[in-house]
Amino acid sequence: MAVHDGPDPMHAAAIDDAAQALLFAWDQAREQVTPRLSWPQLNALLAVERAEGVNLGGLAAELNMLLSSASRLCDRLVANGMVERVPGRADRREIALYLTPSSRALLAELRRIRRRALTETLERMSGAGRASLLRGLTEFAAASVETGKDAAAAARSA
Template sequence: MAEHHGPDGPDPMRAAAVDDAAPALLAAWDAARERMTPRLSWPQLNALLVIEREQGINLRGLAGQLKMILSSASRLCDRLVASGMVERVPGQADRREIALYLTPASRQLLERLRATRRELLAEVLERMTSAGRTALVRGLTEFAAAADPGAAAETARTA
């Protein structure tokens, strides 16, 4: 991956500032997850998010996205199926291949989770100055694009 630098090269102080701020964002995410999905672990929630993003993903693809071994992903998926969060469907091209889909219950749960997370973030944002909020949103938007250049290229191609 190409490394991007400012006019004077990489700035460790900027990276440290982002690193120092990250726990506040993660705390909001964790508080929302705990409020909405106390029964779901982080790996289970991450699995739901991958399946949401890549409808019909197979177990091997899920394991790769979650950076887990196949047997661990299989057990994780078994728990999500048993809890009614994920549905296994035979593949259309190869019926031996199993595709994973979210259930209506898990879609609702993810919608409520996002709403709760955004409420918690909005509370923090309201304590910031208007200029600070504007700069943060602009910076985070650019940060997200820089972190995933493939998504930025796809957005530019479809725009």
């Protein structure tokens, strides 16, 4: 009898299908709060939020995009009043990126709407189902971080 250590490919397909409900909830919330904000722009705001003061190169790396693309994306966010550029403290030529008060409020509203939608769905689940989902998603998030670290290390050594 062979021991199977890896995930069943059918699990990945089932999770992919089930995740559509979660992605739909997130997209609905984004559409309510930020109808004129694209997914890349929202991802950039979230990246700046995670690493306040990040420079353009760091943002490009975080978003896995070319520096020129990140620069254009940042230009649009600055023009919309969502991000501000501040000269670096150590090197005035380097520009640090920060969220504006309006982008902070927008992200808080986005999370509030998203969490309300998730709560409504979670209320329809059993307690055991909610606990299993939380446990599984927590483990998935931790594994995803490790996968990202592995990918970054492979890219640096290539």
